[in-house]
Amino acid sequence: TLVARSLLANDFQEELVIRPLHSGDIYASFQFRTLWETDFMRENKVSHYRLFPKSLGQVISKFSVRELHISFTQGYWRTMQWGQPFLPSPPGAELWVWFQDSVTDVDAAWKELTNVLSGIFCASLNFIDSTNTVQPSASFKPLGIVNETDHRFLRYATLPREIVCTENLTPWKKLLPCGSKAGLAVLLKSEKLFHSSFFSQTVHIRPVCQDRECKTTSWELRQTLNVVFDLHTSGQGKREWSLFKMFSRTLTEACPLASSSKIYIDVTDNPQEEYFELSPATPLLSQAVVLGDRRTFSVYDLTQQLFKSVSDLLPAGSMLRPLLHAERYVAGYGLQTGEIHTVMYNNHPFRSFPVLLLDSVPWYLRLYIHTLTVTSKGKDNTPSYIHYQPSKDRMRPHLLEMLVQLPPHSVTEVTVQFERALLKWTEYTPDPNHGFYVGSSVISALVPSSVAMDTNITQEQPLFSSFFPCKEESSYFVRVYTEPLLVNLPTPDFSMPYNVICLTCTVVAVGYGSLYNLLTRSFQIEEPNPRLAKKIANFIRRIRGVPLLS
Amino acid sequence: MLAAIIMLIFICFCVHFQNTAGQFFSSGHTNNWAVLVCTSRFWFNYRHVANTLSVYRSVKRLGIPDSHIVLMLADDMACNHRNPKPATVFSHRNMELNVYGDDVEVDYRGYEVTVENFLRVLTGRLPPSTPRSKRLLSDDRSNILIYLTGHGGNGFLKFQDSEEISNVELADAFEQMWQKRRYNELLFIIDTCQGASMYERFYSPNIMALASSQVGEDSLSHQPDLAIGVHLMDRYTFYLLEFLEDIHPASKSNMNDLFKVCPKSQCVSTPGHRTDLFLRDPGSVLITDFFGSVRKVEITMEQPYLLKVQEKTYSYVDQLPVSEIIHQKPKQKDWHPPDGFILGLWTLILLVFFKTYGIKHLKHIF
Numbered sequence: 001t002l003v004a005r006s007l008l009a010n011d012f013q014e015e016l017v018i019r020p021l022h023s024g025d026i027y028a029s030f031q032f033r034t035l036w037e038t039d040f041m042r043e044n045k046v047s048h049y050r051l052f053p054k055s056l057g058q059v060i061s062k063f064s065v066r067e068l069h070i071s072f073t074q075g076y077w078r079t080m081q082w083g084q085p086f087l088p089s090p091p092g093a094e095l096w097v098w099f100q101d102s103v104t105d106v107d108a109a110w111k112e113l114t115n116v117l118s119g120i121f122c123a124s125l126n127f128i129d130s131t132n133t134v135q136p137s138a139s140f141k142p143l144g145i146v147n148e149t150d151h152r153f154l155r156y157a158t159l160p161r162e163i164v165c166t167e168n169l170t171p172w173k174k175l176l177p178c179g180s181k182a183g184l185a186v187l188l189k190s191e192k193l194f195h196s197s198f199f200s201q202t203v204h205i206r207p208v209c210q211d212r213e214c215k216t217t218s219w220e221l222r223q224t225l226n227v228v229f230d231l232h233t234s235g236q237g238k239r240e241w242s243l244f245k246m247f248s249r250t251l252t253e254a255c256p257l258a259s260s261s262k263i264y265i266d267v268t269d270n271p272q273e274e275y276f277e278l279s280p281a282t283p284l285l286s287q288a289v290v291l292g293d294r295r296t297f298s299v300y301d302l303t304q305q306l307f308k309s310v311s312d313l314l315p316a317g318s319m320l321r322p323l324l325h326a327e328r329y330v331a332g333y334g335l336q337t338g339e340i341h342t343v344m345y346n347n348h349p350f351r352s353f354p355v356l357l358l359d360s361v362p363w364y365l366r367l368y369i370h371t372l373t374v375t376s377k378g379k380d381n382t383p384s385y386i387h388y389q390p391s392k393d394r395m396r397p398h399l400l401e402m403l404v405q406l407p408p409h410s411v412t413e414v415t416v417q418f419e420r421a422l423l424k425w426t427e428y429t430p431d432p433n434h435g436f437y438v439g440s441s442v443i444s445a446l447v448p449s450s451v452a453m454d455t456n457i458t459q460e461q462p463l464f465s466s467f468f469p470c471k472e473e474s475s476y477f478v479r480v481y482t483e484p485l486l487v488n489l490p491t492p493d494f495s496m497p498y499n500v501i502c503l504t505c506t507v508v509a510v511g512y513g514s515l516y517n518l519l520t521r522s523f524q525i526e527e528p529n530p531r532l533a534k535k536i537a538n539f540i541r542r543i544r545g546v547p548l549l550s
Numbered sequence: 551m552l553a554a555i556i557m558l559i560f561i562c563f564c565v566h567f568q569n570t571a572g573q574f575f576s577s578g579h580t581n582n583w584a585v586l587v588c589t590s591r592f593w594f595n596y597r598h599v600a601n602t603l604s605v606y607r608s609v610k611r612l613g614i615p616d617s618h619i620v621l622m623l624a625d626d627m628a629c630n631h632r633n634p635k636p637a638t639v640f641s642h643r644n645m646e647l648n649v650y651g652d653d654v655e656v657d658y659r660g661y662e663v664t665v666e667n668f669l670r671v672l673t674g675r676l677p678p679s680t681p682r683s684k685r686l687l688s689d690d691r692s693n694i695l696i697y698l699t700g701h702g703g704n705g706f707l708k709f710q711d712s713e714e715i716s717n718v719e720l721a722d723a724f725e726q727m728w729q730k731r732r733y734n735e736l737l738f739i740i741d742t743c744q745g746a747s748m749y750e751r752f753y754s755p756n757i758m759a760l761a762s763s764q765v766g767e768d769s770l771s772h773q774p775d776l777a778i779g780v781h782l783m784d785r786y787t788f789y790l791l792e793f794l795e796d797i798h799p800a801s802k803s804n805m806n807d808l809f810k811v812c813p814k815s816q817c818v819s820t821p822g823h824r825t826d827l828f829l830r831d832p833g834s835v836l837i838t839d840f841f842g843s844v845r846k847v848e849i850t851m852e853q854p855y856l857l858k859v860q861e862k863t864y865s866y867v868d869q870l871p872v873s874e875i876i877h878q879k880p881k882q883k884d885w886h887p888p889d890g891f892i893l894g895l896w897t898l899i900l901l902v903f904f905k906t907y908g909i910k911h912l913k914h915i916f
Contacts, residue, residue: 048854074629112679119681122655124662138875145864165629166637167656190652194629194636214864354872384876403875429661430591430710446870469866477869494712 009037009218012051012177012258014184017297017464019266021228023081025197026241030184030225031463032176037210037218041100051257052221053175055120056205060219063113064100066153067144070117071202072164074194075228076483079325084291086464087224089200090440090481093123093162098142099153110155122167128157131363132439134399137387139358139444143469144206145217158360160437160484164199166190172201175223176255183255183302184263187247188225198228204467222467254302264297264462290465292449292476293320297462323348323447324355324406328440328482335420335490338365342414342441342482346406348448353475354384354405355445357414361398361438363391364421364489371417374402377410393421420489428491438485446475579693579734582843583686584609584619587668589700589709591625596780597771599627600641601699601741601787603649608794609695613843620671620686622658624700624710634778641783641791643775657684665715672696673726690731695739695840699787702742704765705750721751728754735828737840741786743768746822758805758828758835762786762812763819770818785817799842805832 012034019027036052040061049057059065071089095114103109110133118125137151169190173180180188193199204222229246244250254261264286284299325345332338344355361367369388374381385403389396406412452473454461468477530538538548586609588602606621628639628650639650658667670676671686688694700707706714727733738759740748745761752759762769762784771781772788783791789812797803809823809832825832836842868874 115677115679116681119657119683122657122659122683124660127661138878141867141869141871143869144866146867149867163626163629163660165626166650166652167654167659170653170655190637191635209864209866217864354870356870356875384872385879387879403872430712444870468869471866471868 009035010051011035012255013260013463014255014258015260015262015264015463016184016187017086017264017266017462020241021082023078024231025082026229026231026246027082027085028227028229028246029086029464030188032185032223033463034177034221035208035210035218036221037216040219041102051177052219056175056203056221059113059116059120060205063109063116064103065097065113065205066100066146066207067098067142068095068205069097069143069202070095070121071200072121072123072162072168073198073200074164075196075198075200077198077228077481079322079480082228083320084322084478085226086290087200087202087226087467088479088481089202089226090158090160090442091484092158092160092437092439093125093164094156094158095125095128096140096154096156098146099155101147101150101153103153106153106155114157121171123162125159125162127159130395132159132360132397133157134360134389134397136358136399136401138385138401138403139356139442142206143204143467144208144220145214146207156360158439160439164201165194169193169201172203172223172225175203177257178255182253183258183261184251185255186251187243187249189247189249192229192246192248193225193227196227197230198226200224200226202226222463251302258303261302262462263300263302264464265300266295267298268295286462288462288465289451289453291478292323292447292451292453294451321347324443324445324478324480326441326443326480326482328485330485330487331415332417335488337417337419338487339415339417340365340367340438340485344404344406344412344414344443346408346410346412348408350408351448352405352407353445353448354403355443357400357402357404358442358444359398359400361391361400361418362436363393363395363397364423364436365398365418365438365487366391366421367398367400368417368419369400372400372414373416374404374412374414376407376412381405381407381412420487422490425492425494428494432489432491435486435488438487440481440484443480443482445478445480447478448475449473578691579839580691580844581688582614582618582693582695582840583688584614584695584697585622585671585686586619586695586697587622587663587699589624589663589698589707591710593625593627593630593632594780595625595700596627596639596778597783598699599623599625600639600649600783602697603639603654604641604783604787604791605697605739605794606654607649607651608791608797609841612794612797612838612841613799614841615843616655617683618843619655620658620684621654621656622663622668622671623656624660624663626659632779640775640778641788643773643782645775645777655683661710663710665709665713665719668709668715669719669723672723672732674730674732686732688732691734692732693735693737693840694733695737697739697741698748699741699784702740702744702748704744704747707740707742707748717748717751720748721753724752724757725754728756735830735835735839739790741769741784745769749824752824752827755827756829757824758832759824760808761822762817764822767819786812786819786821789816794837794841797837797841799838801836801838803837805835805837808837 012032014030014032017029021027034051038046040046040057041064045061046057060068071094073089073091076091077085077088095117097110097113099106099109107130111129114125114128134156135151135154136156140154140156141149169188173185173188176185178185180186202224204224206220207217208220210216210218231241284301286297286299287294288297323346325347327343329341330338331341340361342357342359346352374383381404383402383404387399387401389399391398402414404412453470453476455470455473470476534549541548586602586606588598590598602621602623606619609619610616627633628637635645637650638648641647641649671684674686676685698707700709702708705717708714724736734756736757738749738757740760741762744763744765744767746764749759749761770785772783772785774781793808793811812821814820
């Protein structure tokens with residue numbers, strides 16, 4: 001009975017949400033969730049893994065991880081054209097981890113954890129060290145169940161330069177119970193996925209409530225893949241799409257290990273099938289409140305019907321304007337100073353809400369915090385909470401966290417001036433003229449919602465609407481990432497050491513050498529070499545003992 | 551009589567069995583490893599990445615698993631923004647063969663490919679937190695294939711346009727490997743300009759080396775693809791790939807066939823090889839001794855059982871608890887000195903000054 005119980009508490013669900021966007025793109029979001037009721041933290045280690053991947057289970061128990069969130073993204077999410085994503089992620093790689101209270105040396109555990117993850121995901125996560133790790137004091141609260149939140153156990157790092165390619169997707173696919181052989185993961189072919197405007201793959205591990213009473217917790221592993229296809233550049237002229245055109249594969253069957261395998265198509269803009277139609281048609285419709293908006297979805301259940309493909313036409317019409325949106329850019333000229341501007345837009349007509357801005361700037365951009373200004377609608381807007389940790393050269397980056405109240409229908413601008421530092425010549429990358437990246441700012445906010453959110457956390461909700469825990473009905477939590485910045489640092493000419501050595505040695509050789517010769521060289525007269533006959537004659541004379549010829 | 555015949559047949563069978571078993575272990579190695587390195591960065595060095603990936607592909611096809619391959623690519627060509635077909639790296643014109651494929655694991659990529667990391671991988675002196683996939687965990691019964699490609703010169707190989715490894719360093723690294731018993735036999739292949747200079751200094755036993763060109767010669771690239779805009783492969787590796795495509799895991803081709811790959815008519819440069827440090831005769835060394843794999847598989851059918859525990863109520867945390875955040879830090883007030891303090895201080899200073907130097911200085915101040 002014990003065995004049967006533990007097997008039942010292991011659950012795998014997969015779903016795909018397809019949402020046609022108004023800019024002519026298609027947003028496809030895959031979510032794979034494995035739930036497992038087990039305790040990684042007890043003494044005798046867990047050794048039988050069924051649906052949960054063993055590599056991640058061993059990482060959790062070895063490093064006493066409470067929560068782990070890692071994302072690899074290629075491209076930037078355009079909020080104004082595409083709306084809000086289900087799960088936001090910044091360009092490059094991002095990793096944030098909450099450790100258990102029992103960890104004594106969090107920094108050592110963090111260092112080892114990044115190395116192990118770099119091996120699992122074939123990424124250069126080992127470049128995460130103290131120069132790009134920060135410990136946020138108020139952002140990134142745990143998304144799972146936890147006893148208390150002491151921010152000493154939180155670490156956050158981004159690598160904006162990290163490239164995502166098939167070598168990251170391959171180990172990610174291998175973590176799924178069915179791999180890429182059955183179920184929705186069959187559609188994940190790299191040639192189509194990377195030929196897109198936006199690609200993001202993430203892994204989220206956290207403890208969640210098992211049911212409404214929340215008496216027991218289980219570990220949840222969510223693997224999500226978000227991709228936005230631009231159908232115009234990828235060769236589709238007409239405004240219609242199908243699963244085969246997007247992924248160049250068709251679905252055959254659901255993953256046999258999955259308890260549910262569903263596809264949701266967003267048909268909110270097409271209530272009476274006047275603009276477009278789905279084929280094959282399905283009578284199943286469901287409604288879900290996601291990101292403050294009530295949307296209607298057509299549902300296809302792969303476990304029940306034999307499934308070929310879906311095709312559809314793209315909708316016309318207006319889209320719900322995103323309420324929170326942010327931009328960031330560098331102003332100034334030259335290679336000495338500059339100014340970082342972060343601009344936040346509050347598009348709500350009458351409500352204001354607070355946002356928490358987290359900025360992590362590398363040490364080689366020396367921020368002048370006395371020039372920090374926050375203005376809304378032209379007037380000064382003092383943040384109610386500021387946490388600033390200054391950088392230490394080659395050891396720590398700047399950390400700036402501010403809680404700013406955004407007035408309704410306004411633009412808030414945060415500016416800070418900086419100075420560029422000169423690095424040591426060994427610290428430059430092999431291609432320093434490309435520039436140096438500054439990670440994205442993170443803006444966390446509770447945005448007021450016009451539609452009541454569902455605060456019951458049950459299993460029947462679709463996966464894409466149940467990621468962020470919802471405590472109150474009138475607002476929903478969003479995290480918005482700005483663009484990363486690319487800053488040029490003053491770059492030396494790396495051939496100069498060679499030039500200097502050559503020039504100096506030449507000057508020394510010519511100058512000192514000539515002088516030494518002049519001072520120490522002496523001239524002697526030497527007889528020319530005698531002819532052969534004379535040599536023989538001299539030889540005979542020497543034998544005879546007679547004086548030699550001259 | 552019958553017993554004698556049966557005995558004879560039995561002995562013949564034993565001898566035959568012994569022969570095949572002996573043949574199986576004649577090379578003396580029990581596992582295979584491969585270290586494949588591309589040392590060039592930037593889009594116009596696409597062909598070096600394609601070279602390395604085509605050797606990776608052949609080696610995987612012939613049986614060496616990803617866990618025994620250390621693949622180092624100094625730049626990303628497949629998902630480079632200049633690549634008109636993302637997630638692909640082609641080796642043949644007209645996009646015939648995608649050597650990147652769908653199942654690739656790159657262990658060292660981008661800035662991680664440095665001379666220091668390469669030498670650390672070879673000698674095994676890596677920091678303790680390095681994951682297994684980044685280590686060369688070979689023992690004294692391992693046959694290792696080492697393939698290097700990039701830009702090189704007489705006695706050096708350039709890493710990422712910023713540092714070099716010299717042939718002396720490489721020879722010393724191999725000697726360290728020999729002294730630590732990290733290889734049984736080593737096959738070293740290099741495809742760079744003046745590649746033969748890199749194996750001139752080897753002095754450790756059991757090393758066989760191949761290079762694409764002699765000292766004073768350049769290795770040339772094969773063919774450009776006009777759609778992608780760069781040269782796709784180098785000549786030596788192109789013909790090496792063609793040769794390896796004909797090899798299958800049970801093939802009996804030996805090293806003498808490998809030495810004949812890419813003669814001067816095809817390669818324009820003269821490929822060279824060095825076998826004086828190798829103990830066995832190259833004619834008896836199979837290609838699959840280095841490019842293929844010996845693997846032992848053990849199957850277990852055990853299944854351990856689990857346990858369970860506990861009773862408590864939990865809840866989620868507030869994502870943005872505004873009041874908590876604001877009151878987290880006590881409000882910092884600037885310290886000002888008490889009123890009149892500065893005035894009193896200056897009065898005191900002036901009084902002491904005039905006391906010491908006399909009142910006559912007062913008119914100079916006021």
